[in-house]
Amino acid sequence: MTPTRSDFPRDFHFGAATSAYQVEGAVYEDGRGASMWDSFAHHSGCIADASTGDVACDHYHRMEDDVALMQRLGHTAYRFSVAWPRVLPQGRGEVNPRGLDFYDRLVDLLLEQGIAPYATLYHWDLPLALHDQGGWLQRDTCHAFAEFAGVVARRLGDRVHSYATLNEPRCSATVGYLEGRHAPGLMDRRKALLAAHHLLLAHGLALPVLRSFTTTAKIGVVLDVKPYYPADKLAATAQAVRRADGVFNRWFLDPLLLGHYPQDIWEAEGACVPQLSATALEHDLRTIAQPIDSLGLNYYTRGVVVHEPTRPFPHVREVPVEGAQHTTMGWEIYPQGLYDMLVRIARDYPALDLFIAENGAALRDTVANGAVHDPVRVQYLQSHLGAVARARQDGVPLSAYIAWSLLDNFEWGKGYTQRFGLCHVDYATQVRTPKASALWLRDFITQQPAAA
């Protein structure tokens, strides 16, 4: 379906997202403490182009201009993250007022421009001081996170449209503690599942704290979701699909929204699951599953899989899809997967407001004559907005579409080699050039009538 603005209600938000470490830079300024990503980028040797987030998009110094850019692009929402070590340099205890001032100013500027602030509290930049005490393997980090959430919400309060506790706890736990490609660079299944549990618990502990400082903001969490499909008709493949979905999606959706871990995966993980007494687990799950107002979903691609017994649990292998189009991340472009995922989540976890918190494509973008021609991204945005419009028509409650990303930025282990931005960033000069896709999205948002 080719979407039009009139497929979306007037109050539907359109915008773009970033995260603190990926765009802010200014890592040594105004009292910011170090995060585990500062240390990982500088010392692990795991960043593709040996870069760091030290300067990134220099957004910390260019925030006013970047907000003006969003306004020119017609955005009505901006999703950003608050750098925990900028606000609490040691992770807990003494607050750094200059750090908090930055987000305070950002929120005011957004509101002046009619842009709804969507704040994420944890987008992977754990304060190094807490990492040194065990990070997400330590239960106490969950309490430190709840304190941090309180410090931020006390200051930003009702001015924020929506608070997300965490961005992609799956990615934090799996890529950071099992695959070792992200900070803190560990490769241990037990630790990954423990980190995942603590991240979820941190979310749960933060919820009442956030609620105590706002009556109007929507409070929730952002998950990365990926639908899996069978590569063939074998029964073993169908089971592999179920396991892949269990590990990637249900392991996070079920505890947050149903109050239990998926039984099939819990049993299959055996001794790797968090070692808690039944009473302690039940208590944690009650904390984790407190009601939320909205769930943000990050969607990029799908997985087509077969059963692969030689691989560690979940014993699956993704197979390439012939003829498919891919981004420079190697991710297949598959908008139908977004529709399928939305319909499935609305069916399995009903009565929950959903929004797209990230969706985008990394491509080989270059500036020529002051412009960036990126027809593949235009097509990507159009087809994924079409999937969102179709899901809405079919009854899925969706309130925003937020693209990843406003700017090209530091793509974690891939450094600056991947360009996801609606706006191209020349890292030598920090010049931002809206790509053709940004202008297409601007026209989509502003030049067509909205539904009533």
Ligand code: IFM
């Ligand atoms: O850049 C990341 C972002 O930080 C989290 N979601 C996926 C994006 C693209 O990999």
